[in-house]
Amino acid sequence: MQATLRTVLKLQTRQNFRRFQHSYDYDLIVIGGGSGGLATAQEAARLTEKNPKKIAVLDFVKPTPSGSTWGLGGTCVNVGCIPKKLMHQASIVGKTVEDSESYGWNIAQAGPHDWKKLVENVQNHVKSLNFGYRTALRSSRVDYLNMHGRFTDEHTIEAVDRLNNARLITSDKFLIAVGGRPKMLDIPGKEYCITSDDIFNLRKPPGKTLVIGASYVALECAGFLHGLGSDTTVMSRSIFLRGFDQQMAQLVVDHMQGEGVRFIRDSTPIAVEKLEHAKENAFRVTHKHTNGRVTSEDYNTVLMAVGRQAQTSSIGLDSAGVKFNIDTDGKIPVVEESTNVPHIYALGDVITGNTELTPVAIRAGRLLARRLFGGKTEMMDYTTVPTTVFTPLEYSACGMTEEEATNVLGRDNIEVYHTYFTPLEWTLPHRNSDQCYMKCIVGRDDKIVGLHILGPNSGEIMQGFAVAMKAGATMEHLRGTVSIHPTVAEGDECPWWRTEGRAEGWIHVRRD
Numbered sequence: 001m002q003a004t005l006r007t008v009l010k011l012q013t014r015q016n017f018r019r020f021q022h023s024y025d026y027d028l029i030v031i032g033g034g035s036g037g038l039a040t041a042q043e044a045a046r047l048t049e050k051n052p053k054k055i056a057v058l059d060f061v062k063p064t065p066s067g068s069t070w071g072l073g074g075t076c077v078n079v080g081c082i083p084k085k086l087m088h089q090a091s092i093v094g095k096t097v098e099d100s101e102s103y104g105w106n107i108a109q110a111g112p113h114d115w116k117k118l119v120e121n122v123q124n125h126v127k128s129l130n131f132g133y134r135t136a137l138r139s140s141r142v143d144y145l146n147m148h149g150r151f152t153d154e155h156t157i158e159a160v161d162r163l164n165n166a167r168l169i170t171s172d173k174f175l176i177a178v179g180g181r182p183k184m185l186d187i188p189g190k191e192y193c194i195t196s197d198d199i200f201n202l203r204k205p206p207g208k209t210l211v212i213g214a215s216y217v218a219l220e221c222a223g224f225l226h227g228l229g230s231d232t233t234v235m236s237r238s239i240f241l242r243g244f245d246q247q248m249a250q251l252v253v254d255h256m257q258g259e260g261v262r263f264i265r266d267s268t269p270i271a272v273e274k275l276e277h278a279k280e281n282a283f284r285v286t287h288k289h290t291n292g293r294v295t296s297e298d299y300n301t302v303l304m305a306v307g308r309q310a311q312t313s314s315i316g317l318d319s320a321g322v323k324f325n326i327d328t329d330g331k332i333p334v335v336e337e338s339t340n341v342p343h344i345y346a347l348g349d350v351i352t353g354n355t356e357l358t359p360v361a362i363r364a365g366r367l368l369a370r371r372l373f374g375g376k377t378e379m380m381d382y383t384t385v386p387t388t389v390f391t392p393l394e395y396s397a398c399g400m401t402e403e404e405a406t407n408v409l410g411r412d413n414i415e416v417y418h419t420y421f422t423p424l425e426w427t428l429p430h431r432n433s434d435q436c437y438m439k440c441i442v443g444r445d446d447k448i449v450g451l452h453i454l455g456p457n458s459g460e461i462m463q464g465f466a467v468a469m470k471a472g473a474t475m476e477h478l479r480g481t482v483s484i485h486p487t488v489a490e491g492d493e494c495p496w497w498r499t500e501g502r503a504e505g506w507i508h509v510r511r512d
């Protein structure tokens with residue numbers, strides 16, 4: 001007890017001494033140069049332009065087991081949103097080429113897709129973004145240290161570069177924005193599998209691919225891989241798109257299946273074996289169905305997309321006294337981006353109770369910087385965050401799922417409106433529009449509490465609706481707004497239908 005007291009007093013004395021001496025190397029050190037970290041550092045630098053503060057960003061990427069590594073900018077820029085959206089677009093372009101004949105274009109049959117060229121172009125774009133971030137930091141007077149940071153005490157980190165040169169750096173405040181990395185299933189042969197950290201940089205086309213997992217990353221990757229010509233199978237152990245409206249999730253999967261993606265349901269892989277004598281990379285995956293049946297099949301690429309782990313195990317949180325979920329997802333609990341240690345903050349994918357999205361990390365970072373250095377008080381609102389799953393048919397959602405609205409508001413207190421629609425541009429090529437669908441969930445006060453759109457460009461459409469929902473849009477507003485015709489988003493030419501109860505089992509209770 002006395003020893004603990006002595007340690008606390010010693011720490012406090014050291015802390016006060018440093019404060020008194022103003023002896024910290026920096027005013028703010030950001031650990032992690034991804035979406036959240038960069039946004040915070042740059043906003044802090046902008047706000048303190050006239051009275052400069054010393055700010056540093058440490059960013060360090062540990063190579064994947066297959067050796068992939070990348071530059072400044074974090075997950076979104078290098079192995080997330082940006083390369084993913086470009087590959088999604090590449091597959092959409094392929095579909096457009098298929099459609100072009102019906103529009104009178106005499107384009108010869110599209111040849112096989114050139115994976116190498118796509119990867120080269122995507123990576124060149126990513127590198128230009130890495131360069132842009134480095135230059136932006138320099139012109140904002142933020143020190144960029146390409147080093148791994150680990151706390152040694154609550155005001156000091158040890159920064160280590162790739163050649164193992166280490167130095168101690170102190171700071172008044174810290175932001176932990178280290179994000180997450182893909183998890184791997186602990187099965188024999190896992191070393192033959194890749195993750196989303198490798199797929200955007202693959203030098204050779206992936207060939208016949210098994211994607212393990214059933215959420216955002218799995219379905220998006222499976223979608224563009226299929227669109228680019230790979231024979232693609234998704235292996236799921238339970239439901240698709242956990243956390244999303246399940247009727248919509250089913251439609252996403254129905255559409256992918258209709259396009260030719262194969263699904264192995266209720267199964268988990270138990271072993272991956274390299275086929276030594278095969279000409280190409282080839283792996284035998286053995287998997288077990290929930291009914292106990294064990295089956296094997298050969299693939300050229302096995303991509304694990306089974307969730308992500310916060311990168312907190314090696315950053316010395318114990319030395320700084322920061323609490324985190326050591327035994328589970330590694331995430332840090334925060335209250336308004338503050339950890340349990342007053343001068344240490346955390347945001348982005350590394351915190352609990354957060355939607356793991358780039359704009360969420362960026363906004364939380366900017367608001368935090370404004371509170372710390374700009375005298376502002378605005379807090380991050382983590383509710384009603386819109387999102388899009390970039391599957392071949394994009395699915396966008398904002399607000400509650402139907403399941404959530406039923407649980408939270410009560411079945412008797414919600415109305416569900418829905419509509420199937422056919423995008424005009426799909427008519428000439430006779431594309432199947434069976435899964436183009438919108439659903440609007442409305443509370444007792446007519447306020448829209450959930451909106452779900454499955455259709456082309458639904459991300460672009462949802463952005464505008466999200467603004468309206470933030471402003472408190474009601475069904476009456478939606479109905480009373482003159483539409484832009486002919487668009488997918490129009491609500492008037494494509495009337496919102498009341499649901500009376502559907503075969504899938506959800507029941508609608510009419511108010512009138």
Ligand code: FAD
Nearest residue numbers: 032034035036060074075076080149179348349356357358
């Ligand atoms: P990150 O961007 O992950 O940045 C953390 C950085 O810290 C990394 O560079 C990491 O290497 C570095 N780091 C870690 N530990 C240390 C350390 N000790 N010292 C120094 N540096 C360290 N979101 C969207 O909004 N839209 C999308 O379309 C989208 N698509 C995605 C697709 C995929 C395949 C994935 C995986 C994610 C996608 N996301 C998307 C999510 C988005 O990328 C993340 O939410 C976002 O990048 C989180 O930002 P962050 O700042 O918390 O962390």
Ligand code: NDP
Nearest residue numbers: 213214215216217218237238242305306307356388389390
């Ligand atoms: P999620 O945590 O959302 O999903 C993990 C998936 O892996 C689930 O389908 C899960 O199944 C499955 N899984 C977990 N463990 C196992 C196991 N042992 N065996 C088989 N399957 C398993 O992770 P993601 O990596 O897909 O996405 C992480 C986050 O990144 C998302 O929540 C999102 O915020 C962000 N992101 C955003 C995108 C966008 O904005 N478009 C795109 C991609 C990612 P089960 O449901 O049964 O647990």
